[in-house]
Amino acid sequence: MNPILSICIPTMNRAGLMMQALQSIHESEIDKSKVQICVSNNCSDENYDAVLALIEEMRNSLKVDYIHQAHRLSADENMLETLKLARGDRIYFLGDDDYFLEGQLPKLMTLIDEQDPDLAIFNGIAVDANNINLGTHFTLPPKEYVSLEETFVDLRDKGSFGAILVKRELLKETDFRALFGTSHAYGCYWIPILNNPENLRRIIVPDFPLVALRTGKKTYNHLKVYFSDIPYEIETYKKLLKPGLPQKLNKGFERRYYSKIESVKFLIYLIQTGMDLRKIESINPEVFKRIRLRTTLAYVIYHSGIYGVLRLIKRRFLTTGDIQ
Known part of the structure; x- marks a missing residue:
């Protein structure tokens, strides 16, 4: 069976x-x-x-x-x-x-x-x-x-x-x-x-x-996944999906996805996890050209200390102890 x-x-x-x-x-x-x-x-x-x-x-x-x-x-x-x-x-x-x-x-x-x-x-x-x-x-x-x-x-x-x-x-x-x-x-x-x-x-x-x-x-x-693999996935979907609603939905996801990964908030998250944003240029030059100034801003905000304080407050409210 x-x-x-x-x-x-x-x-x-x-x-x-x-x-x-x-x-x-x-x-x-x-x-x-x-x-x-x-x-x-x-x-x-x-x-x-x-x-x-x-x-x-x-x-x-x-x-x-x-x-x-x-x-x-x-x-x-x-x-x-x-x-x-x-x-x-x-x-x-x-x-x-x-x-x-x-x-x-x-x-x-x-x-x-x-x-x-x-x-x-x-x-x-x-x-x-x-x-x-x-x-x-x-x-x-x-x-x-x-x-x-x-x-x-x-x-x-x-x-x-x-x-x-x-x-x-x-x-x-x-x-x-x-x-x-x-x-x-x-x-x-x-x-x-x-x-x-x-x-x-x-x-x-x-x-x-x-x-x-x-x-x-x-x-x-992580940078390769976000800035190369997933964009490639979106392009592959375009080839596999039928015209009409399937293509429309994929197009909408594409807009939302690039809006997310190109945002200052997301770039700060990447810095916090130890990513070097300069490496994005070799992974996806087209995207890096659009976000170059935002990467600089993300580093300024992160190293100013404001981001660390906000994360500390968030973690204090979310952390509830050990998972057994």
Whole structure:
């Protein structure tokens, strides 16, 4: 019997964090016969012996498929490798540095059984390297969408890896491959959803947080993702989407996206995370030409001390303690 849910976890050089991700599943009180774990190790340099030992233990009650890549793949390619292992009707993509919150995975299984969503996008809790709660990752009200336009406007940039549940049939390998190089190929479910607006899928934001999303050090280049990969993704959508409403919605997202990444507020955020804004010029010269003066202003504001004070106030109100 095929599982109801396949949890897909691509991993690379995060053996310690991967243990917590797996344990959050292993320790959940769910019907494990309905769940499959799919892991693709992207030719890690780290020792994964402890992870493999845990996987062997998990196999007593769970279906676990594990593959170690012989050669290093791109992030998008490794995501697809986990999907190839999946046999479940629903796919949940989980980051190897993220984990399910205690007691919440049973709610996910109930959600699948009772609401049968085509796509569910979850609010997540942002945590640091020590599992300290940094606040809600997104603030999305619980909702079931009835308008494709409203769905796309609200959720197009909210489908974080680690916080989405999607029907397997919406993840076409051809669409996935077409989005290689975007760092968001897993979001290819938007292609069939947009190209068939007359057949609105059941898309929801559930009423409970499901995962802890790690904000620590990532293995990818943030500036490249924001100023090269996602712009490339938008251009690829233009080639894959049908004329009419699908193209109109993508065009609207394009306007909103550039407005966001070119704003002083966003540039300050990048500085705060340690990014060197001068590197944008080599990544996307056209955008850098437009924002050159704003990058200077962002540095002035950040180093003036005002930004630090505002962040301190915000964090004091958001931080509520440890996530267990």
